[in-house]
Amino acid sequence: MEQAFLPEDLYQDVLLDHHQHPRNFRKLPVFDSCSEGKNPLCGDTIKLYLKVNNGIIEDIGFEGTGCVISKASASLMTEAVKGKSTVEAQKIFEQFHQFLMKPQEDETVADQLGDLSAFSGVRAFPVRVKCASLAWHALKAALQGEGKQISTE
Amino acid sequence: MRSNAKAVVDNTISSDQLNTGELLTGQLPKLDGSGWVATNYSVLEQRSVNDSNSFLKQLRKKAFECFSKTGLPSKKNEDWKYTDTKRITQEKFSPAHPRPIDIEALKIQLGGIVPSKRVVFVNGVFAQALSTLADSPVTVRSLAEILDARSDRDRDSFLTHFGKHALMAEHPLVAWNTAFLQDGLFLHIPKGEVVRTPIHVIFLSTCDQEHTVSYPRLLIMVEAGGKGAIVEHHVCLRHGCALNVVVSEIVLEEGARLDHYKLQMENKESYHLASTHIRQETRSRYSNFVLSGGGALVRNEIHPVLGGIEADCVLSGLTVADEKQHIDHYTVIDHAAPHCTSDEHFKGIYNNHAVGVFNGTIIVREGAQKTNAFQKNDSLLLSPDAEVNARPQLKIWADDVKCTHGATIGQLDEEALYYLCSRGIDSVAAKRMLVHAFSGVIMNRIGDDSLRSFFQQFVDKRLEASV
Numbered sequence: 329m330e331q332a333f334l335p336e337d338l339y340q341d342v343l344l345d346h347h348q349h350p351r352n353f354r355k356l357p358v359f360d361s362c363s364e365g366k367n368p369l370c371g372d373t374i375k376l377y378l379k380v381n382n383g384i385i386e387d388i389g390f391e392g393t394g395c396v397i398s399k400a401s402a403s404l405m406t407e408a409v410k411g412k413s414t415v416e417a418q419k420i421f422e423q424f425h426q427f428l429m430k431p432q433e434d435e436t437v438a439d440q441l442g443d444l445s446a447f448s449g450v451r452a453f454p455v456r457v458k459c460a461s462l463a464w465h466a467l468k469a470a471l472q473g474e475g476k477q478i479s480t481e
Numbered sequence: 482m483r484s485n486a487k488a489v490v491d492n493t494i495s496s497d498q499l500n501t502g503e504l505l506t507g508q509l510p511k512l513d514g515s516g517w518v519a520t521n522y523s524v525l526e527q528r529s530v531n532d533s534n535s536f537l538k539q540l541r542k543k544a545f546e547c548f549s550k551t552g553l554p555s556k557k558n559e560d561w562k563y564t565d566t567k568r569i570t571q572e573k574f575s576p577a578h579p580r581p582i583d584i585e586a587l588k589i590q591l592g593g594i595v596p597s598k599r600v601v602f603v604n605g606v607f608a609q610a611l612s613t614l615a616d617s618p619v620t621v622r623s624l625a626e627i628l629d630a631r632s633d634r635d636r637d638s639f640l641t642h643f644g645k646h647a648l649m650a651e652h653p654l655v656a657w658n659t660a661f662l663q664d665g666l667f668l669h670i671p672k673g674e675v676v677r678t679p680i681h682v683i684f685l686s687t688c689d690q691e692h693t694v695s696y697p698r699l700l701i702m703v704e705a706g707g708k709g710a711i712v713e714h715h716v717c718l719r720h721g722c723a724l725n726v727v728v729s730e731i732v733l734e735e736g737a738r739l740d741h742y743k744l745q746m747e748n749k750e751s752y753h754l755a756s757t758h759i760r761q762e763t764r765s766r767y768s769n770f771v772l773s774g775g776g777a778l779v780r781n782e783i784h785p786v787l788g789g790i791e792a793d794c795v796l797s798g799l800t801v802a803d804e805k806q807h808i809d810h811y812t813v814i815d816h817a818a819p820h821c822t823s824d825e826h827f828k829g830i831y832n833n834h835a836v837g838v839f840n841g842t843i844i845v846r847e848g849a850q851k852t853n854a855f856q857k858n859d860s861l862l863l864s865p866d867a868e869v870n871a872r873p874q875l876k877i878w879a880d881d882v883k884c885t886h887g888a889t890i891g892q893l894d895e896e897a898l899y900y901l902c903s904r905g906i907d908s909v910a911a912k913r914m915l916v917h918a919f920s921g922v923i924m925n926r927i928g929d930d931s932l933r934s935f936f937q938q939f940v941d942k943r944l945e946a947s948v
Contacts, residue, residue: 454902455905
C-alpha cells in the first residue's frame with residue numbers, strides 16, 4: 329500500500345448515497361431464510377432476509393445499524409444479487425472478497441463488479457474490510473441455512 | 482646411552498605432543514594471490530628470532546607448515562561450498578596492534594552497560610586496564626602469560642588440553658590461528674565450583690587501521706561437577722575492516738556444565754572466522770547460543786564431541802543479516818558415546834542481498850546407541866534477493882537411535898500480515914511483529930532472564946535497522 333490514499337477515496341459518492349438511502353432496507357413480510365451478523369470491532373449489525381425460488385433470489389431485505397461502509401455494502405449487495413441465482417451470488421461473493429483484499433492488476437474485475445468496485449478504497453484501509461464484508465458473510469450464512477449468528481471474528 | 486631425540490626437554494613440546502594428526506586428503510588449494518599470510522608469518526618469525534620461548538616458536542612453525550599445505554579452503558571444498566573466501570585471501574591484512582581504549586567507548590558497543598565480571602581483549606591482546614578478572618578459585622587469565630613463562634602454575638593443565646581438541650591438520654582455521662598464536666583466554670573452573678554470574682569475554686577490534694587481523698584463542702576447562710557461563714562478545718569500535726580468526730577449545734569433565742553465549746556483532750565491513758571445539762565427558766552439559774548480526778563474511782564452526790554417556794549438547798543460533806552480509810554456520814555434532822542427547826535449532830532472518838548458510842551435521846558413531854538428536858533450521862527471507870543454503874546432514878552408524886532433522890526456508894505469510902492490518906496495525910509494525918515472533922523461539926532458549934534481555938536489545942536494534 330505505497331500510494332497515499334485519502335479518506336475521500338474510501339468514501340466515494342456511491343457509498344455515501346447507499347448509506348443515506350439504503351436499498352431493500354426492510355424486513356421481508358415473507359422469507360425462506362434469514363441470518364444475523366455482527367462486527368464486534370466496529371459495532372455493525374445486520375439481519376438479512378431471503379426469499380429464494382427455484383434457486384433464484386426472488387427478494388432480499390436487511391435491517392441493522394452500522395457505519396457507512398457496512399450499510400452501503402449491505403445495500404449494494406442486495407442490489408447485486410437480487411434476481412440472480414444462488415450460484416451466481418456465491419460467485420460474486422468470492423470475486424468481491426478477492427477484490428477487497430488484493431490490488432487488482434487489470435480493470436476487468438472492477439468492470440464485472442460494477443457499483444461494487446466503489447469499495448476499492450478498502451484495499452488501502454484493511455481495518456475496514458470487515459465492515460465491507462459483513463453483509464456478504466451474512467448472505468453466505470443465509471444461503472447455506474446455517475441458522476446461527478455469524479460474526480466477523 | 483641412546484638419547485631419544487623426541488623426548489620432552491624442559492617445557493618444549495615434541496612433535497608427538499603437538500598432535501597434528503593425519504593430513505587431510507583431497508583437493509585443498511594452497512594460498513594464492515598476495516601471500517600476505519606468509520609475509521606476516523615471516524615478519525613474526527623475524528621478530529621472535531631472539532625470543533627464548535622455543536615452545537611457542539615451534540608450535541607456530543608446525544602450525545604454519547600445516548596451514549601452508551592447505552590454505553584457506555575455496556568453494557571447491559565441499560565443506561566451504563557456499564562460502565567464498567576469496568575476498569579474504571585476496572585482500573591484504575596486517576597485524577593489529579593493541580591500543581589504549583577508554584571504558585566509556587566500550588560501554589557503547591556493549592549496549593550501554595559494562596559487565597562487572599569481564600576480561601577484555603583489544604585487537605586480540607589482553608587489556609589489563611579494562612578487565613576485572615574473576616576471583617579465585619576460578620582461574621581467568623591471559624594465555625600470553627602462560628605461553629611466556631616456563632614454570633607457570635597453569636602450564637600443566639594448559640599442556641594437557643591445548644591443541645588436543647582443535648586439530649590443526651583437520652581444520653585450516655585452527656592451523657592458521659595457531660601459526661599466529663599470541664594471546665587469548667585461559668579459563669579454568671575447578672571441581673564442583675559453581676560460578677553464579679556469567680563471565681564476559683570481550684574481543685574488541687579498534688579498526689583504527691584498515692585491514693587488520695587478530696587471532697584470539699580460548700582454552701576453557703571445567704572440572705567434574707563445575708558449572709559456569711561465559712558471554713563472548715565480538716564488537717568493533719568504529720567502521721573499518723578487521724579480520725578475526727578465533728579458535729576455542731572447551732573441555733567439560735564428568736557432570737560439568739558450561740553455558741556459552743556469543744554475541745557476534747562486528748561492523749558490516751569485518752570478517753569473522755571462528756572454530757569452536759568442545760570435548761564433553763559423561764553427563765556433562767554444553768549449551769551454545771550465538772547471535773550473528775555483524776560482519777561482511779562470517780564463518781562460525783562448532784564441533785562438539787559427546788565422548789561420555791548421557792552427555793547433553795544444546796546449540797542455538799539466530800542470524801539477522803541484511804545488505805550484502807554472508808553468514809555461514811557450520812556445525813558437526815559427534816555422538817561418540819551412547820545415551821547422549823543433542824538439540825540444535827538455528828534460525829535466520831535475511832533481508833536485501835544477504836546470504837545465509839547452514840551446514841548442520843550430526844554424526845552417530847557405531848555403538849552410540851540410544852542417541853537422541855534433534856536438529857532444526859528455519860530461515861525467513863524478507864527480500865527476493867536474499868538467499869539461504871541449508872544443508873542438514875545425518876551420518877548414522879548405530880541402529881537404535883532417534884534422530885530428527887528439518888530445514889525450512891520461507892517468507893512472511895501474506896495472510897498473517899493482512900490479518901494484523903485488518904486489526905488496525907500498520908504494515909511496518911505488522912511485519913516487525915511477525916519477524917519478532919519468528920525469532921522468539923530461539924530467544925526463549927536463553928534460560929537466564931537478564932541475559933535474554935541483554936541479547937534481546939541487540940536483536941531489537943538490529944531488526945529495527947533491517948526490517
